[in-house]
Amino acid sequence: MPEGDTVWRTAQRLNQAFAGESLTRADLRWPGVSTVDLAGDTTIEVVSRGKHLLHRLDSDYTIHSHLRMEGQWRITDAAAARPDAQTRAFLSTVRWAGLGQRLGMLDVVRTDAESTVVGHLGPDVLGPDWDAAQAAANLAAAGTTIGAALLDQSNLAGVGTLYAAESLFAERLNPWTPTGELTDTQLASLVDRVHRLLDVGRRSVVQSTTGSTRRGETHWVHARSGLPCRRCGDTVRVAMIGPPTRQRTMFYCPTCQGGLGPTDDGRPQRPLGRR
Structure with a gap:
């Protein structure tokens, strides 16, 4: 799933293409909004809120979208734009089209009712109103594991499995540690780490937490299960984390991060993509 930095960059590109321009076409291929006519409206701005996109119009309406696992907004020359079976929204100006x-x-x-779609979100890690203290307080009160708490967008918005795993590794925290067992200093440091990594990530098309953009060297633990830890040489592992209906993958190093997770059976794990 695209993380907050990717969504932020998407909003920036959409804003550059559409801000101040009138929509010549607005084809929304989605139940409940397929008959909404926004053609002729002018875009005020396109902004991100966590992993959500808000395309604000001068008609006082907002087009809200979320990429989920595989979504993307593609910008192309309006004259060459060709919607296909995977197109869920087709917005066009005289010059540019967004698919x-x-x-x-x-x-x-x-x-004025955007809160109905994004009001449940915690502080936006990349937002202009980022509140690190509130984010840390939300994590402390989460009453779950720190890994699951980071992935809960109501605590802080924009963190996905990549930045959750990388931040916890950098802070040497076990993802399955109950949030109530972490000190205020540990939570503040973790929140600061999350913010710094995402802030770096939004400035580059390559999501790197190690400082290297070379293929295979961009992450410490994320997607590296079955491979040696870059810090200690032990084997990086992956296990599930979170409530039963919302479990997510968590990559970690048991040596650097305090042992096996309770959902990890300890069996040998091969590198991803290898039989």
Whole structure:
């Protein structure tokens, strides 16, 4: 699933293409909004809120979208734009077209009612109103494991499995540690780490937490199960974390991060993609 830095860059590209321009076409291929006519409206701005995109119009309506696992917004020359079976939204100006491909969510709401789609989110890690203290307080009160708490967008918005795993590794924290067992200093340091990694990530098309952009060297533990830890040489592992209906993958090093997770059976793990 695209993380907050990817969504932030998507919003920036959409804003560059659409801000101040009138929509010549707005084809929303989604139940409940397929008959909404936004052609002729002018884009005020496109912004991100965590992993959500808000395309604000001068008609006081907002097109809200979420990429989920495989979605993307593709910008192309309007004259050459060709929607296909995977297109869920097709927005066009005289010059540019935006194709929302395989979107996971698409709504049209009144701009003054955006809280109905993003009001549940915690502080946006990359937002102008980022509040590190509130994010740390939310994590402390989560009443779950720190790995699951980081992935809960109501605590802080924009963190996915990549930045959760990388931040916890960098802070030498076991993902399955109950949030109540962490000190205020540990939580503040973790929140600061998350913010710094995402802030670096939004400035580059290559998501690197190690400082290297070379293929295979961009991450410490994420997607590296079955491979040696770059810090200690032990084998990086992957296990599930979170409530039963919302489990996510968590990559970690048991040596650097305090032992096997309770959902990890300890069996040998091969590198991803290898039989």
